[in-house]
Amino acid sequence: MQELIKKFTYEGKGAMTRKKTTMQKRESRAAWLFLAPSLAGITLFILIPFGDVVRRSFYEAMGGKFAGVANYITVFNNGAFQLAAKNTSRFILTCIPLLLAISLFLSVLVMGQRKLGDFFKSSFLIPMAVPVASIVLLWDIIFDKNGLLNRMILMSGHQPVDWMNTSKAFYVLVFSYLWKNTGYDMVLWLAGLSGIAPALYEAASIDGAGAWKKFRYITLPGLLPTAFTLFVLSLINSFKVFREAYLIAGSYPDNSIYMLQHLFNNWFVTLDIQKMCAAAIIVAVILLLFILIVRRYSGVREEDL
Amino acid sequence: MKAKSFLSLGLLLIIVLLIWGPLWMMVTGSFMGAQEINEMIGPVFGNEDKMAGWHLIPRFPTLKPYVELLLDSPNFFVMFWNSCRQVFPGLIGQLFIAVPAAWSFARYSFKGKKPLFILYIVLMIMPFQVTMVSSYLVLDKFRLLNTDFALILPNIFSAFPVFIMEKFFKAIPGSLIEAAKIDGAGELKIFMHIGIPMGASGIVSAMVLGFLEAWNGIEQPLTFLKDRALWPLSLYLPEISKEKLGAAMVASVIAMMPAILIFLYGQKYIEQGIAASGIKE
Incomplete structure (x- = not known):
């Protein structure tokens, strides 16, 4: 049966490269019809306006004169942009390795739990469903100067810390991000882990490999494609941490958690469209380059993306 | 051991x-x-x-805080209803727009498919910061700012559900579709009678993940809705917290309920959806 299906699909592919029959024409027409509404919407709502953004980033706000890279230079020299870019990069570079390591570690632990595995998986996933707005009040209660965490710190005989209004706010944000995203990443790790053939582990056991060796030489290499995926998804999610930052601290938070989104919002209020256009393109380009570089060095094969 | x-x-x-x-x-x-x-x-x-x-x-x-919030805070209902009005039409719209698009990417080969699909992936990766200016410009042009549509329309054309559902449609055995073709079924019929039922779990996954995302949305309403009367629950909650602590607690719990219920009902689909968001083809 398997063979038959294979033969079937192969023949289908072979025919595709041969002459275009009426059947193929019909199929290709159907494909475009199915795609048309989505493509039209994306063109109208994203591609054309984004083209406009690219154009505007090279023009002056008033009079519409060509400005070359003047807007870009303004943005790069802007102190708020430098701060926001620095904080966002620092956040990403801190959180993503932490998240990947912690969620992998917990996944391996959860894999080992036969009976309670599902309970743990659900528990780690739940924060994904909890609206940021609901959790903010709790974070206030826990991390405030007079909050529960400080109470515990006091009881253990240490000096309390003002978590929210000092540079420590960064760590509150890191914690929020880990709290929310560990479950998501764990599901992906678990999917990756279950894709590794058990026979490999058995063979290694016979050869006398210990738990660490097995992890190092079987699990880690087997998870490489998953790791790249997880990196990209965690990167996407890291930009959403603005929600916590904004809800905890408002439009002008402590300097350590002033993120790109804060900057965009503040420029937005003053309708600094030119600056925003240039900054949007800078962020997009840097992000894509970052992903491509990581992809190159993580040894992911061509068909993985 | x-x-x-x-x-x-x-x-x-x-x-x-x-x-x-x-x-x-x-x-x-x-x-x-x-x-x-x-x-x-x-x-x-x-x-x-x-x-x-x-x-x-x-x-x-x-139960007094619950009674108080539900009886004495008409605002709360308005915001709750705002959230519903801004989230659900977007999800329904995705059904009509993203499902066929995902089907097209999964089942057909046509010229330009690969670059187009990469375009969708790139759009999916881009954070809100990158697209907010362009969204603002287009919504302003169509005079949709400060309306529910400012949140609904961009959500309908989101690339994320297309990406997720494509994985599920791709997993449908080709032999099934060939058999239907031999029986003389047209393209639309195959989509309706094989694609949708067989890919249902993918559609549900995308919807559940989309719901959680939209229900928690902060950036979009903050940017596109100036009128506070239109604000969804997610923006309104922090406003009450400082005045009435009891009501704020209850409001937090109630705001969480729809998301938790959907989570409990759809956990299986959430997991499948997350696993499918693995970019590996």
Whole structure:
């Protein structure tokens, strides 16, 4: 049966490269019809306006004169942009390795739990469903100067810390991000882990490999494609941490958690469209380059993306 | 070996406590009377020298905060309804736009398919910061700012559900479709009678993930809705928290309910959807 299906699909592919029959024409027409509404919407709502953004980033706000890279230079020299870019990069570079390591570690632990595995998986996933707005009040209660965490710190005989209004706010944000995203990443790790053939582990056991060796030489290499995926998804999610930052601290938070989104919002209020256009393109380009570089060095094969 | 698995169990339990702890606090807090809650967390919001505390179980459990919020805060209902109005039409729209698009990418080969699909992936990756200016410009042009459509339309054309559902449609065995073709079924018929039922779990996954995302949305309403009367629950919640602590607790719990219910009902689909979001083809 398997063979038959294979033969079937192969023949289908072979025919595709041969002459275009009426059947193929019909199929290709159907494909475009199915795609048309989505493509039209994306063109109208994203591609054309984004083209406009690219154009505007090279023009002056008033009079519409060509400005070359003047807007870009303004943005790069802007102190708020430098701060926001620095904080966002620092956040990403801190959180993503932490998240990947912690969620992998917990996944391996959860894999080992036969009976309670599902309970743990659900528990780690739940924060994904909890609206940021609901959790903010709790974070206030826990991390405030007079909050529960400080109470515990006091009881253990240490000096309390003002978590929210000092540079420590960064760590509150890191914690929020880990709290929310560990479950998501764990599901992906678990999917990756279950894709590794058990026979490999058995063979290694016979050869006398210990738990660490097995992890190092079987699990880690087997998870490489998953790791790249997880990196990209965690990167996407890291930009959403603005929600916590904004809800905890408002439009002008402590300097350590002033993120790109804060900057965009503040420029937005003053309708600094030119600056925003240039900054949007800078962020997009840097992000894509970052992903491509990581992809190159993580040894992911061509068909993985 | 035994000791090891015991250790890992203990470790997991401790970490899980970090998740259940705050949720437990939220639920128990919502059943505390005004006096108790003020005593517990008043120090956080006042400038007192006392520290906040917590009773693991409310001393005097009461439903009064619920009654108060539901009866005395018409605002809350308005915001709840705003959230519903802004989230669900977008999801329904995705059904009509993203499902066929995903089907097209999964089942057909046509010229330009690969670059187009890469375009969708890139759009999916781009954070809101990158697209907000362009969204603003186009919404302004169509005079949609400050309306529900400012949130609904961009959501309908989101690339994420297309990406997720494509994986599920791709997993449908080709032989099934060939067989239908031999029986003389047209393209639309195959889509309706094989694609949609066989890819249903993918569609549900995308919808559930899309719901969680939209229900929690902060950036979009903050940017595109100036009129506070249109604000969804997610923006309104932090506003009440400082005035009425009891009501804020209850409001947090109620705002969480739809998402938690959908989570409990759809956890299987969420997991499948997340696994499918693995970019590996």
